[in-house]
Amino acid sequence: MEEATPAIQERIRSSFERQGLMAHLGARLSHIGRGRVHIVLPSRPEVTQQHGYFHAGATSSIADSAGGYAAFTLFPENTSILTVEYKINLLAPAEGDYLEAVGEVLKAGRTLTICRLEVFAATASKRSLIATGQQTLIQIDARPDR
Numbered sequence: 198m199e200e201a202t203p204a205i206q207e208r209i210r211s212s213f214e215r216q217g218l219m220a221h222l223g224a225r226l227s228h229i230g231r232g233r234v235h236i237v238l239p240s241r242p243e244v245t246q247q248h249g250y251f252h253a254g255a256t257s258s259i260a261d262s263a264g265g266y267a268a269f270t271l272f273p274e275n276t277s278i279l280t281v282e283y284k285i286n287l288l289a290p291a292e293g294d295y296l297e298a299v300g301e302v303l304k305a306g307r308t309l310t311i312c313r314l315e316v317f318a319a320t321a322s323k324r325s326l327i328a329t330g331q332q333t334l335i336q337i338d339a340r341p342d343r
Contacts, residue, residue, distance in 0.1 A: 279337055281333040285330035288327055302313055
């Protein structure tokens with residue numbers, strides 16, 4: 198997988214580190230490519246539901262961020278990004294050592310960008326697709342960080 202330039206990687210990492218929800222969940226970036234970002238979420242009790250599976254909220258949150266950052270890798274400096282909408286289909290119970298969300302740009306436009314979202318549950322020996330979706334994002338002027 199092709200890596201993004203160091204400048205783009207730094208911009209993505211800097212933004213990701215300011216996301217309170219990703220830090221709260223314990224998610225981390227595992228790949229930053231041009232138009233493609235992977236986010237890993239280790240299993241722990243705080244991100245599961247009552248049956249021990251990863252919670253759908255945690256699953257969809259990392260998918261949304263992976264797609265958003267995939268689009269952001271293609272946006273020019275002094276811009277920012279917001280999700281306009283996304284849909285996710287949960288295909289199987291999410292159980293494993295960690296989840297890996299993959300966001301990939303399907304079509305980058307001047308204003309709107311469309312991304313494919315996939316989430317895999319993984320162990321040391323197995324990786325299974327447990328969610329898939331699509332997302333629309335909008336490019337906006339950069340906003341001050343908080």
